[in-house]
Amino acid sequence: MTTDTEMYALSIITENRAGVLRDVATVMADYRANIQMIQQSILTSGPNTGKAYLYFEFEECGNHGKLIADLARVPSVVDVTIYPPFSRIFGSRVIIIGGGAQVAQVAMGAVNEADRHNIRGERISVDTIPLVGEQNLALAVDAVARLPRASILVLAGSLMGGEVSRAVERVRAAGIPVIALKMAGSVPSHADLVVTDPIQAGVFAVMHVSGKAVFDINRVRGREF
CATH class of the missing domain: 3.40.50.10550 (Hypothetical protein af1403; domain 2)
Incomplete structure (x- = not known):
């Protein structure tokens, strides 16, 4: 198994309720994703107004496809999108x-x-x-x-x-x-x-x-x- 890590970024739209950040972080920890940065806000416009927006940058060993699938199965999660990290942009x-x-x-x-x-x-x-x-x-x-x-x-x-x-x-x-x-x-x-x-x-x-x-x-x- 490779031990090389790469930087990835995720945006996650979730229901705005207590415990969401814990649930998402638990899934990421299960994949040994090393979180480097996190931002959280409430969306104030668009079709997801009122929902929570989470942005992560993290190191991970290449299982990000499975990680995204498992994050999408968290009951409070509405959408998961992967991006290059800001450092590359x-x-x-x-x-x-x-x-x-x-x-x-x-x-x-x-x-x-x-x-x-x-x-x-x-x-x-x-x-x-x-x-x-x-x-x-x-x-x-x-x-x-x-x-x-x-x-x-x-x-x-x-x-x-x-x-x-x-x-x-x-x-x-x-x-x-x-x-x-x-x-x-x-x-x-x-x-x-x-x-x-x-x-x-x-x-x-x-x-x-x-x-x-x-x-x-x-x-x-x-x-x-």
Whole structure:
């Protein structure tokens, strides 16, 4: 019997009632499916409005056909669909947070650079959110560590400090490097790298997460460009 594992993804629509997640997880455990990620929500539109939606990404040894059949036999399950995992579709994520104008410029550099790498077979996606206010920014920065596939954070703004700087330290402690634009406030002194040109900051971010580029933020940590 082979011991090689592959990553799969499943979406499962079920009745919205207690015990469903237990029943589904029990079947997956019976097949020794190693769950890597799970999301759960209630559908608010379409023919299955009001039902529960479960999304799993998991490692499994090749019995996924039988696994799907057994999941479909769970009494509360309405539908089971298998997909490639998000890592194969969207790949690594570059997260850009800050003021609208600066975010747009960083995104321009990141998207252009990602396009260059993705043409060669990589999967790098770029996520942006323009925000104002220290508390809003700090909450968003803290949330980056909880985002699936988040690989690097770029902070794009004119003034960031206080609680945002403390959130940066927590994100870095979670293993996600942080690039900051040159700005007022204490955030630049807490970031791994400070970049003056926002377009270049986006390029650097993508080059760091790329498997084909030679740029490594660890080799220039603490420097300013």
